[in-house]
Amino acid sequence: MTLSPAWLDELRARTLLSALIGKTTKLQRAGREWKACCPFHNEKTPSFTINDDKGFYHCFGCGAHGDAIRWMTDQRGLPFMDAVKELAQAAGMEVPAQDPRAREKAERASTLHDVMAQAEAWFVEQLGRAEGAHARAYLQKRGISEALARKFRIGFAPDTRTGLRSALKEAGDDKLVECGLLIRPEEGNREPYDRFRGRLMIPIRDARGRTIAFGGRILGEGEPKYLNSPETVLFDKGRTLFNLDLAAAASRKANRVIVVEGYMDVIALAGAGIEEAVAPLGTALTEGQLERLWRMDPQPILCFDGDNAGQKAAVRAIGRALPFLAPGRTLRFLTLPGGQDPDDVIRSGGRTAMEALLETPEALVDRLWRHEEAALPLDTPEARAGLKQRLTEHSRAIADKDVSHQYFQDFRQRIDDKFAGPRRDWQPRTGGTGSFRPRKVQDRRGRWVDAPPPPHAATKALNQSGIGPIEARAILAGLIRLPAVIGDHAEPLSHLHFADPALDRVRTALVEAAWRGEALEDEGISTILRRVGGLDLLGKPGRANGLAFSFQRGNADPERARRDLGEVIDVMVRRSELDARIAEATARLADGTDEHAWEEQQHLQREKVETERRLSELREQAEF
Known part of the structure; x- marks a missing residue:
């Protein structure tokens, strides 16, 4: 049985190392890491550390070091395949069946990484040529410096059908098609042609910094505005985030991660010194992307544009996240004013303006309440009951029992606070003291009933x-x-x-x-x-x-x-x-x-x- 490096990387990514080790070892939080007394040798002062972001443990006392699989083999004493099978079962992954072609596939993936690196280098080269003048002008107009463009390896695809194909002809059409760089027509014997033409080219990299896809931004008029690579052996759109490799390291220093809508927002923030931003790839956040975010920060800040589309994106993200909320694991939201996007904020007010907005993100529970409260008029009992029902359904969508209960309580308290309680017909007492007593009250169904007697003074x-x-x-x-x-x-x-x-x-x-x-x-x-x-x-x-x-x-x-x-x-x-x-x-x-x-x-x-x-x-x- 041959397990590809990509499959093993995915298994490690889906395994929360601290939770695995914490089953048998007492852990203590130490900033963004965990520490413990080393389970591999006797010690009284903790020197064993676990880093969930990097997916490894290390003991500074005895030198024990490894990932989730190594933990299962060294600490649990399992054979390699037994360790992999147990971790895969917990992660909900199927262990690939024995396949003599698996090694060939892994080797092909490695070759495709080389092809993508060659394509990236060619696009960067074209940006510096005469044909890339209008692309460079566009970058300058957007406030993207040469240094920033180099950092993100931005390039340019000339408006020709065979420019890249000719430049990378030694790789062969089959590999270029498999990488998503060429399109092979289905009809007739027409030749393959370049997928990206006349576009600013932005590489999409995996967590190890390897280019696995491209996002192409059109220069001038035309649709689509952004064209992404198709899904390939290298590129799984639903589990990838733009700028993941650079933002992971930056988020550990900033103690936060920011999710924005597009490539240019990420690049603009990085240009202003806010480097811990990522973006989904033209679609709503997926469960896989949320898991990656939570590994970086248990409370990511989702920064969506202030327009209607941005607000809908926020609500869709909440719907995806609710089933996976857990104690300490949530989302926060930042709605930008006046329909602006992060690029607009940076241009008008620089980093100071953006940081001021980031200081007070909105909690998920507040954002969800605000959405449902404004969804429909609440001027009838039926409408108010509908609000209560929707909020109850949101609470029940949360799998964690404790968090679900807290949401239910919070929503009920907000409903009680917003809508007046039972109305009363107050009748003044005799004696001219201005005091009063309840005579009749209206119950929740609108019926007038005798008021219950007040609690005994012993309540005090x-x-x-x-x-x-x-x-x-x-x-x-x-x-x-x-x-x-x-x-x-x-x-x-x-x-x-x-x-x-x-x-x-x-x-x-x-x-x-x-x-x-x-x-x-x-x-x-x-x-x-x-x-x-x-x-x-x-x-x-x-x-x-x-x-x-x-x-x-x-x-x-x-x-x-x-x-x-x-x-x-x-x-x-x-x-x-x-x-x-x-x-x-x-x-x-x-x-x-x-x-x-x-x-x-x-x-x-x-x-x-x-x-x-x-x-x-x-x-x-x-x-x-």
């Missing part, structure tokens, strides 16, 4: 005593097991209050240690616990306390446990906030000083129920 006492010792111990045990969560959630942890003073001292000490930048690993945690007398407070780990949080289980997936612990902290903080707001609304209702207090109290009570439901789900997690 909710949660004043703090979080109970069982839940408090569970949270602290989780923080000690997963100390990275302390730094990530120091702010919300500072707002929690544990009923048990001793447990609350431990919580406070951990938060203060995080703010001071103390070590929160192993001996550092033990030192903090000894300092506040917390070593004997937490009891045995696991489910002995009757709860089933994932972060209490030793066999839980580390990433899932960290995510659940963070959400439990956030939910408990929200619960405490709701209790305080409910108590305030109840007090205003009792005083009769606020005619909106009853409505606010009921809304908060509903949100409290939903919060408790989510907390209950997290207590009873069954899958990890």
Whole structure:
């Protein structure tokens, strides 16, 4: 069985190395990389690093180095083909059947790379000749310097039918056709002719910097404005992004990646010093392109033109992305003003103007809400129900249960905030105090019913005593097991209050240690616990306390446990906030000083129920 280099590259690209290694090794985020104690030799200080962008791991202690396949063979001890088959199954790829022609195909692909390199060099040469004068003038008009043109290897295809064919005749017509450089007529015995004529030639490169296709921009009038190479052995349009090779390195420095609509936008941004931009190839973003983007940055910024076509492109991208959203993995959006494109912004205001816009990208959830809210008039109950239904369907499209739930909650809150709650017929109380009480309310179906009595004043006492010792111990045990969560959630942890003073001292000490930048690993945690007398407070780990949080289980997936612990902290903080707001609304209702207090109290009570439901789900997690 022969596996082509292209197939193996695709297998590596579809395998998230940190997720693979994280199944058996405890990882810690270190900027854009991950670190761990090396699984190949004993060490106490992490020297083992994983780089998802480059797809390799490396230990600075023992020198272990490799990719996903090497990990499976060296760490798991699998034979090469068994490692490939297991990775392929996880990636949803079929291992090629034994084919004696596979080696020949791989060798042909290598030859085609050579042909494409020769074509690129010829196009660059033509740009500098007399025939390329108007192409050079066009570049100058667009503000593209000679240095920038060289960086992107921009060339020119003369307006002749056989210029490239003649120049590369030694390669042969068959290879030129297979590369998409020539068109072979189907009828008769007509000779092949050049595909690209009278166009500015922009090379499209793979992640390794090899030219695999071209985009040709017409000079003057004519259609199509841009002509791309057809799909070939080298070029898979749905999995390729323009400028991928250069932007990958730049994105690591800039800590972001920007997606724009066209080649010229990418080149204009690069000319202004913003080099981390890529572009799809004349089509809507595909799932394969989204995966490549997320490997570069978990929150790419999609910068679409402000015109109607640009906004439709944004909505299509959201539709493609929703099923694949995950905790921390999303899209952000930048809509340019006045129908401009990035090239326009750079020309009028330079990098400063573009950076100012990039500072405040719009979250995916905000962009989706804005689109659906403006899609149709919302002046009837049916229209409002339609909005709610559409947003619910978007939430259900998200495969990740937790993210789907968060979207559902967010949309419901926005709907509640936008449309007035139940209307009331308020009847003043006697006594001339100006106070009031609800007599009738209108339910969600528009029927007038007797108002329920207000909650008992005991509501004010909710949660004043703090979080109970069982839940408090569970949270602290989780923080000690997963100390990275302390730094990530120091702010919300500072707002929690544990009923048990001793447990609350431990919580406070951990938060203060995080703010001071103390070590929160192993001996550092033990030192903090000894300092506040917390070593004997937490009891045995696991489910002995009757709860089933994932972060209490030793066999839980580390990433899932960290995510659940963070959400439990956030939910408990929200619960405490709701209790305080409910108590305030109840007090205003009792005083009769606020005619909106009853409505606010009921809304908060509903949100409290939903919060408790989510907390209950997290207590009873069954899958990890």
